[in-house]
Amino acid sequence: MTRREVPASVKDERLVKMRRDQMIKGAVTLFKEKGFHRSTTREIAKASGFSIGTLYEYIRQKEDVLYLVCDTIYDEVRERLEKNIDIKQGTIESLKLAISNYFRVVNDMQDEVLVMYQEAKSLSKEALPYVLQKENEMASMFERVIESCIDKGELQLNEQEKNLLAHNIIVQGQMWGFRRWVLQKQYTIDEYIEWQTKLILRGIIS
Amino acid sequence: MTRREVPASVKDERLVKMRRDQMIKGAVTLFKEKGFHRSTTREIAKASGFSIGTLYEYIRQKEDVLYLVCDTIYDEVRERLEKNIDIKQGTIESLKLAISNYFRVVNDMQDEVLVMYQEAKSLSKEALPYVLQKENEMASMFERVIESCIDKGELQLNEQEKNLLAHNIIVQGQMWGFRRWVLQKQYTIDEYIEWQTKLILRGIIS
Amino acid sequence: MTRREVPASVKDERLVKMRRDQMIKGAVTLFKEKGFHRSTTREIAKASGFSIGTLYEYIRQKEDVLYLVCDTIYDEVRERLEKNIDIKQGTIESLKLAISNYFRVVNDMQDEVLVMYQEAKSLSKEALPYVLQKENEMASMFERVIESCIDKGELQLNEQEKNLLAHNIIVQGQMWGFRRWVLQKQYTIDEYIEWQTKLILRGIIS
Amino acid sequence: MTRREVPASVKDERLVKMRRDQMIKGAVTLFKEKGFHRSTTREIAKASGFSIGTLYEYIRQKEDVLYLVCDTIYDEVRERLEKNIDIKQGTIESLKLAISNYFRVVNDMQDEVLVMYQEAKSLSKEALPYVLQKENEMASMFERVIESCIDKGELQLNEQEKNLLAHNIIVQGQMWGFRRWVLQKQYTIDEYIEWQTKLILRGIIS
DNA sequence: GATGAATGAGAATTCATTCAT
DNA sequence: TATGAATGAATTCTCATTCAT
Numbered sequence: 041m042t043r044r045e046v047p048a049s050v051k052d053e054r055l056v057k058m059r060r061d062q063m064i065k066g067a068v069t070l071f072k073e074k075g076f077h078r079s080t081t082r083e084i085a086k087a088s089g090f091s092i093g094t095l096y097e098y099i100r101q102k103e104d105v106l107y108l109v110c111d112t113i114y115d116e117v118r119e120r121l122e123k124n125i126d127i128k129q130g131t132i133e134s135l136k137l138a139i140s141n142y143f144r145v146v147n148d149m150q151d152e153v154l155v156m157y158q159e160a161k162s163l164s165k166e167a168l169p170y171v172l173q174k175e176n177e178m179a180s181m182f183e184r185v186i187e188s189c190i191d192k193g194e195l196q197l198n199e200q201e202k203n204l205l206a207h208n209i210i211v212q213g214q215m216w217g218f219r220r221w222v223l224q225k226q227y228t229i230d231e232y233i234e235w236q237t238k239l240i241l242r243g244i245i246s
Numbered sequence: 247m248t249r250r251e252v253p254a255s256v257k258d259e260r261l262v263k264m265r266r267d268q269m270i271k272g273a274v275t276l277f278k279e280k281g282f283h284r285s286t287t288r289e290i291a292k293a294s295g296f297s298i299g300t301l302y303e304y305i306r307q308k309e310d311v312l313y314l315v316c317d318t319i320y321d322e323v324r325e326r327l328e329k330n331i332d333i334k335q336g337t338i339e340s341l342k343l344a345i346s347n348y349f350r351v352v353n354d355m356q357d358e359v360l361v362m363y364q365e366a367k368s369l370s371k372e373a374l375p376y377v378l379q380k381e382n383e384m385a386s387m388f389e390r391v392i393e394s395c396i397d398k399g400e401l402q403l404n405e406q407e408k409n410l411l412a413h414n415i416i417v418q419g420q421m422w423g424f425r426r427w428v429l430q431k432q433y434t435i436d437e438y439i440e441w442q443t444k445l446i447l448r449g450i451i452s
Numbered sequence: 453m454t455r456r457e458v459p460a461s462v463k464d465e466r467l468v469k470m471r472r473d474q475m476i477k478g479a480v481t482l483f484k485e486k487g488f489h490r491s492t493t494r495e496i497a498k499a500s501g502f503s504i505g506t507l508y509e510y511i512r513q514k515e516d517v518l519y520l521v522c523d524t525i526y527d528e529v530r531e532r533l534e535k536n537i538d539i540k541q542g543t544i545e546s547l548k549l550a551i552s553n554y555f556r557v558v559n560d561m562q563d564e565v566l567v568m569y570q571e572a573k574s575l576s577k578e579a580l581p582y583v584l585q586k587e588n589e590m591a592s593m594f595e596r597v598i599e600s601c602i603d604k605g606e607l608q609l610n611e612q613e614k615n616l617l618a619h620n621i622i623v624q625g626q627m628w629g630f631r632r633w634v635l636q637k638q639y640t641i642d643e644y645i646e647w648q649t650k651l652i653l654r655g656i657i658s
Numbered sequence: 659m660t661r662r663e664v665p666a667s668v669k670d671e672r673l674v675k676m677r678r679d680q681m682i683k684g685a686v687t688l689f690k691e692k693g694f695h696r697s698t699t700r701e702i703a704k705a706s707g708f709s710i711g712t713l714y715e716y717i718r719q720k721e722d723v724l725y726l727v728c729d730t731i732y733d734e735v736r737e738r739l740e741k742n743i744d745i746k747q748g749t750i751e752s753l754k755l756a757i758s759n760y761f762r763v764v765n766d767m768q769d770e771v772l773v774m775y776q777e778a779k780s781l782s783k784e785a786l787p788y789v790l791q792k793e794n795e796m797a798s799m800f801e802r803v804i805e806s807c808i809d810k811g812e813l814q815l816n817e818q819e820k821n822l823l824a825h826n827i828i829v830q831g832q833m834w835g836f837r838r839w840v841l842q843k844q845y846t847i848d849e850y851i852e853w854q855t856k857l858i859l860r861g862i863i864s
Numbered sequence: 865g866a867t868g869a870a871t872g873a874g875a876a877t878t879c880a881t882t883c884a885t
Numbered sequence: 886t887a888t889g890a891a892t893g894a895a896t897t898c899t900c901a902t903t904c905a906t
Binding site: 667668669670673708709710711712715 | 865866867868869
């Protein structure tokens with residue numbers, strides 16, 4: 041399943057990239073405040089810094105904006121993650137680092153991540169799978185890190201625990217964003233990383 | 247912060263309760279499929295088994311439907327939870343039971359819980375806090391169960407770990423619902439409970 | 453090929469009929485002046501005497517208005533024609549009468565007929581055949597009148613002449629409407645009927 | 659009433675003529691399929707083989723395209739007609755020839771003629787008379803041919819019959835184009851000419 | 865002369881809400 | 886109480902036209 045292209049009327053690739061970047065930035069700001077459905081295309085255009093007519097030179101439908109937003113954010117999250125993860129190393133330390141890095145990325149891109157998780161479900165039946173697939177790829181990255189640890193004898197987990205753990209990590213990252221109204225009152229990101237890592241690694245029974 | 251009442255034109259309390267029950271049931275079915283924003287009031291009325299005119303005898307605005315849905319579901323989840331939790335007992339076994347019960351409730355009410363988490367953000371600035379408060383109350387319930395265990399010396403956790411753990415449990419329950427497309431392919435609810443409990447209790451390092 | 457129904461949201465059949473009559477009347481007035489494409493749905497609603505919202509309770513799309521207009525006018529033309537034509541009689545006099553009646557109907561319904569012929573082509577690929585079929589039915593009516601005359605020995609025409617003659621009569625009726633700007637300056641409808649009938653019957657060579 | 663000029667920004671007359679020829683050809687193809695209103699200026703430009711910017715170097719408004727199309731087609735029809743008609747001869751044979759020639763021209767230029775008759779009404783109040791005038795000129799040509807026959811004693815027709823006959827011929831030519839879906843299934847152009855000529859000349863009563 | 869990106873007025877359509885019956 | 890027809894503000898999307906390059 042390859043990327044799903046959103047066709048633009050404008051032919052200049054460079055320009056398309058530039059305008060879409062403006063668009064995504066504007067849209068995230070807007071969606072964060074009002075959500076996708078309550079944001080009008082005119083508002084999106086305005087927040088992007090161009091006219092409604094211009095907006096439609098770069099997308100076909102309103103939903104394309106949401107798709108571009110989700111697609112781009114996932115790519116960025118994953119890219120930043122890949123840069124910092126050493127999948128093969130197989131040490132507990134490298135797993136800790138991976139978790140820490142992921143949580144920090146999510147923290148840096150809070151608005152984007154929040155928007156993505158809250159609005160992705162509004163994507164059409166055709167577009168949704170492309171985005172869910174990216175979610176899966178991220179879980180897979182953690183699975184492979186964990187697997188390395190298992191292979192190296194650092195961890196003893198069966199298949200199911202391994203898989204579940206990967207999901208838990210992903211979800212705990214998201215949780216930092218979408219339960220922010222309570223968590224971020226009580227913890228700094230460093231504290232959150234510290235305690236969550238501890239709970240994950242050692243469990244609650246000594 | 248007490249419950250926020252949704253006023254009805256109809257006076258007969260019994261009737262109001264009955265109609266709203268129909269409404270919530272119809273709305274959940276609808277929202278699950280199309281989401282709150284894409285569902286029209288006409289559709290909600292139809293799915294509820296009465297006319298659009300009648301619908302507006304029992305709510306003031308479309309958003310009231312969403313509020314009633316979220317409010318009712320939370321109440322039901324919490325009620326079923328309270329029935330099965332023994333907060334004071336303070337044994338690991340009682341904590342396990344609480345987790346297991348909660349996961350099962352979430353499993354039974356999957357559609358409702360899914361709808362609630364995906365659509366609650368569409369509530370207005372005024373209604374949202376009432377719903378978030380209920381979320382907090384549920385986390386508090388787990389916090390108190392954990393606290394009992396700490397008090398009884400069964401667990402050694404600091405304040406922050408205790409709080410975080412409660413959140414993690416809540417979120418892992420939700421996760422069973424909203425990551426269902428992948429988790430429920432791989433696990434039965436019993437397996438999910440088993441492995442998650444293990445990960446929570448023992449951690450991953452032997 | 454039966455009639456193509458245009459669905460209405462409103463259920464009261466009587467009301468639907470009434471509103472659609474208003475609609476057709478308003479639309480004809482409007483289309484006569486500006487054509488279908490230059491008339492907006494708001495203008496159609498206003499000319500019909502109700503709001504834009506109400507308009508859409510009785511049609512699904514703008515094109516439905518055009519379809520209803522064409523469909524209704526054809527029905528009315530044909531109905532008025534059938535009432536006055538004696539297909540079986542087989543005398544030259546009855547053919548003359550048929551022509552005369554048809555031309556008078558077209559004259560009475562000038563605006564409607566003009567609109568119909570100028571705008572019918574704007575119907576969608578699905579709706580067009582239903583309207584063209586009615587056109588054919590009208591030509592067939594004349595063919596049968598002519599055939600009776602042939603059978604009775606009043607006329608000597610082969611198949612092709614018979615068919616062509618029927619078409620010519622239909623088109624000459626339309627011509628009175630859509631070349632009105634020149635014909636109606638020079639002739640009254642009675643004169644037009646008189647001279648056209650003469651040209652048809654006797655030809656131009658004594 | 660002289661020709662109405664459509665001003666171009668481009669000065670080079672030769673270029674203007676060339677571009678407009680491309681334009682008319684492209685536009686006819688397009689209008690035939692979708693009609694004037696449903697064709698966009700971008701599509702017209704594309705079908706003409708140049709960009710939207712260039713299109714507007716040769717016209718002022720979209721309507722100018724339609725005017726140019728109608729104007730040019732009429733000129734061509736008339737030109738081809740004049741070449742083959744001997745107005746002064748005054749024989750029945752020359753009238754037959756004129757009819758036959760006209761019908762053949764219309765047959766050769768079917769698409770153009772169809773487009774012209776279906777879309778001319780979309781011209782603005784200012785442009786329409788210029789086109790209608792050309793229509794009249796064509797009817798006049800036939801009137802003069804018929805008049806010659808009357809003068810030479812070949813035909814006995816009064817003023818009104820003469821005028822009506824000219825119109826009938828024009829309309830029967832158009833009819834070959836816009837009732838093509840039924841006529842061209844039943845006749846070749848030669849047959850059509852043959853039978854129509856017979857009906858016109860001899861009438862239907864022996 | 866040619867291009868095509870930008871613009872925004874305008875059009876179709878939807879849908880929450882009201883209110884007379 | 887129940888109904889459903891009526892309303893019109895709001896929304897998405899289109900497209901003729903302009904103008905800087």
